[in-house]
Amino acid sequence: MSERVLMKGNEALAEAAVRAGCRYFFGYPITPQNEIPEYMSRRLPEVGGVYLQAESEVAAINMIFGGAGTGERVMTSSSSPGISLMSEGISYIAGAELPCVLMNIVRGGPGLGSILPAQSDYFQATRGGGHGDYRLLVLAPSTLQEGVDLTMLAFDLAEKYKNPVMILGDGFMGQMMEAVEFRTPEPMDLPDKRDWAVGYMERRGTRALVKSLYLDPEELERHNMKLQAKYREMEKNEVRYESYRTDDAEIVLAAYGTTARIARSAINELRREGLRVGMIRPISVYPFPYAPFENLPGSVKNVLVVEMSCGQMIDDVRIGVGRTVPVHFCGRVGGIAPSVDEIEARIREITGK
Amino acid sequence: MAEFFRSLLAAGFGGQGVLTLGQLVAYTAMYEGRHVTWIPSYGPEMRGGTANCSVMVSDEEIASPVVSRADYVVIMNQPSLAKFEPTVKPGGILLYNEDLVSYRNPRTDITVVAVPANALAMELGSEKVANVVVLGALVEAGDIVGADACLATIKDKLGKKKAQMMEMNITAFEKGREIVRKGISR
Numbered sequence: 453m454s455e456r457v458l459m460k461g462n463e464a465l466a467e468a469a470v471r472a473g474c475r476y477f478f479g480y481p482i483t484p485q486n487e488i489p490e491y492m493s494r495r496l497p498e499v500g501g502v503y504l505q506a507e508s509e510v511a512a513i514n515m516i517f518g519g520a521g522t523g524e525r526v527m528t529s530s531s532s533p534g535i536s537l538m539s540e541g542i543s544y545i546a547g548a549e550l551p552c553v554l555m556n557i558v559r560g561g562p563g564l565g566s567i568l569p570a571q572s573d574y575f576q577a578t579r580g581g582g583h584g585d586y587r588l589l590v591l592a593p594s595t596l597q598e599g600v601d602l603t604m605l606a607f608d609l610a611e612k613y614k615n616p617v618m619i620l621g622d623g624f625m626g627q628m629m630e631a632v633e634f635r636t637p638e639p640m641d642l643p644d645k646r647d648w649a650v651g652y653m654e655r656r657g658t659r660a661l662v663k664s665l666y667l668d669p670e671e672l673e674r675h676n677m678k679l680q681a682k683y684r685e686m687e688k689n690e691v692r693y694e695s696y697r698t699d700d701a702e703i704v705l706a707a708y709g710t711t712a713r714i715a716r717s718a719i720n721e722l723r724r725e726g727l728r729v730g731m732i733r734p735i736s737v738y739p740f741p742y743a744p745f746e747n748l749p750g751s752v753k754n755v756l757v758v759e760m761s762c763g764q765m766i767d768d769v770r771i772g773v774g775r776t777v778p779v780h781f782c783g784r785v786g787g788i789a790p791s792v793d794e795i796e797a798r799i800r801e802i803t804g805k
Numbered sequence: 806m807a808e809f810f811r812s813l814l815a816a817g818f819g820g821q822g823v824l825t826l827g828q829l830v831a832y833t834a835m836y837e838g839r840h841v842t843w844i845p846s847y848g849p850e851m852r853g854g855t856a857n858c859s860v861m862v863s864d865e866e867i868a869s870p871v872v873s874r875a876d877y878v879v880i881m882n883q884p885s886l887a888k889f890e891p892t893v894k895p896g897g898i899l900l901y902n903e904d905l906v907s908y909r910n911p912r913t914d915i916t917v918v919a920v921p922a923n924a925l926a927m928e929l930g931s932e933k934v935a936n937v938v939v940l941g942a943l944v945e946a947g948d949i950v951g952a953d954a955c956l957a958t959i960k961d962k963l964g965k966k967k968a969q970m971m972e973m974n975i976t977a978f979e980k981g982r983e984i985v986r987k988g989i990s991r
């Protein structure tokens with residue numbers, strides 16, 4: 453099907469998951485992502501799948517743990533405080549090297565915060581939240597179409613690396629409507645799940661042992677080294693970003709998700725006036741696209757990071773940029789997105805134009 | 806090669822159908838082959854307070870979906886007037902529900918259209934169609950979407966579950982257009 457349909461973000465992400473072969477959803481309601489479980493509760497039975505509302509986020513993520521162990525395509529979604537509750541289980545799943553897809557439709561924090569959009573879970577998504585030396589592969593779509601495409605990709609990447617993949621959205625993305633197309637992705641060459649998943653003992657001749665406990669220190673260290681090698685592979689293969697009008701830029705913005713769309717409007721406005729503004733938009737936030745920031749065009753005199761947070765991705769941008777040019781920040785929180793006007797004003801302030 | 810770019814902000818009490826009004830515009834724009842975004846307010850203010858939605862329509866891919874200044878603003882209740890009157894772009898159009906909104910000292914740099922939305926809807930049999938009356942006025946006063954295409958959307962989206970409402974909605978839409986055509990409004 454290549455027809456464009458107008459859909460709410462949450463529903464579009466859910467449908468993309470179903471088309472990617474997701475057949476099991478376990479979750480617990482929280483605004484602003486409730487349309488995902490709502491949609492799944494209706495849609496999964498139609499395709500022979502199972503939707504189950506757990507008694508809590510902790511239960512839901514452990515159901516995901518069990519489901520993922522069978523090698524079937526499983527998914528959960530939540531929003532900020534719910535992801536915090538799931539973090540222990542996410543660490544277990546990463547430790548046990550199981551594939552699953554997690555969606556975080558981020559809302560304002562800390563604590564219960566608010567139900568409005570935010571990007572203040574960047575640290576949690578890219579640096580953990582759960583314990584231990586683990587990494588999620590984290591994809592941050594900017595438009596609903598990209599959300600659909602990345603969700604389909606996420607299931608393949610999860611299986612490829614036997615690792616949880618997170619779709620990092622925000623409340624705007626969940627609630628807004630935009631036309632999307634469900635395009636079938638190129639099939640990916642994936643490892644045979646029967647080699648590791650539970651339920652295939654006869655074929656394999658050995659039991660599948662799903663665990664993250666290694667009491668022997670040497671063994672745990674080896675396990676960690678194996679995980680680290682996998683993360684280095686992700687860093688080599690899965691970096692995704694978009695460069696927008698950076699070639700001759702004097703100032704480069706760094707923004708992801710909905711904020712990148714707002715930044716793009718500001719760039720277009722200022723370009724009409726002749727200001728040389730561009731943007732690097734990370735699409736994968738782990739692995740982070742450090743290279744384009746390490747290799748900024750010589751014309752760039754300043755970098756401006758725009759976020760719906762008090763400044764989280766800015767740490768990664770600083771790692772990339774180093775000390776070559778100043779890195780500035782423009783952010784709003786509490787459920788408020790920086791406006792086109794605010795971003796323009798900040799750019800004028802920095803460039804003096 | 807004129808670049809088509811229009812923005813709409815519709816605001817009112819939860820239940821007045823402003824989100825639906827915006828969605829009908831969004832669906833129509835998509836059927837007309839344009840890019841479109843629709844964002845609702847979904848904060849706690851929806852309960853008993855105001856609800857609003859922003860719609861962007863363009864020939865090009867839409868960058869920011871957030872509307873801070875709109876070409877068209879639809880005001881269905883009094884609190885929304887104070888909040889969103891300043892967001893109308895100079896030269897833009899503000900349509901308001903004159904049965905529930907008193908608008909003194911209107912801005913002179915914009916076109917102001919008063920629509921007796923509730924009165925007309927009541928004449929047709931249900932206050933529920935007040936939003937469609939205003940939609941008709943919006944479509945007639947501006948060019949965010951075509952009237953015929955919008956009518957087709959109404960038939961497609963509002964007629965399926967409640968067939969008895971269909972006639973009422975179609976008439977409401979035409980009444981809204983008539984208000985603007987006849988220049989009954991200021």
